[in-house]
Amino acid sequence: MTAGRRYRARSVSAATLAGAVLCAATACGSSASPESAMENKPKDTWEEPSSYSYTLTSTTQVLAGTFRVKVRDGKVTEAVGVDEDSRRQVRELPGEVPTIGELLKRLDKARSEGADTAEADYAADGRPVRISLDWEKNAIDDEALYVISSYTPQGSSGAPSTDPAA
Template sequence: MNPRARAVSAAVLVGALLSVTVACGSEDESNGRPAQGEAVWKEPAAYTYTLESTQGERSLIGTFRITVRDGAVTRAVGLDDSARRLVDRSPEQVPTIGDLLEEMNQARKENADKAEAEYADDGHPERITLDWLENAIDDEALYVISDYEPADK
């Protein structure tokens, strides 16, 4: 086998091994559930949830009760002063759970130092932690999702 063909064969083998390794590492072998930080939840068309957003200098700080229909926030109620100000001033900044997961995925693509999620038994995220640069001040975000209720459309 010539050196070029040998190099191509080695590259194909390495790629195949990496694919198998990644696939094997995506489930917790003890119960078949996704490993910590792996999303399998599919956002329903309609749901409500409470979001507590803290940390950093981000504009999305506060506690909100949010209603989502057809992938968009249709109602947001600020449950504290900070959240009420944001809802009054910039209601378009209130996210769906899908928006929060997209932010986490974008942080991962940008190689953030931390982009993790913890999931409930039904698969929806309950906590999303982001930190773009570990040693930077105020670039973190913590989203705690509670009172999640899928709704009939």
């Protein structure tokens, strides 16, 4: 059992080093716009608003496809499937499309339970734009990838926020 832990630690270190080299190599000479600038560390500055809309592209065993999501008072009030599979899933599994806060809870749970992969990329304002989970590296069908785009915070009236910081 100890040998397995040492091997895992070495492979994680090697993977981390390879990822750092790859990130450094791809960053050289690139000019990223502020909108596309992402960080791999969590930010404590972003708080999930009670109302917003976003697009979720999910590749999980339970939820796969692209969804346009509206959140009001911290709950998903509307989820529209963009493609055939996601439309079917919205019909058959209502309530499975999560809020961004629920996705962050999944990330925290995966980290606290020692998942092999529990990573996120963040926008400049601190909100997640990509969450990648894999509880067991050698297990099949436990991976999850969530890509969050077209995020628009909503004002108390339900209209897009006019706050420039949003």
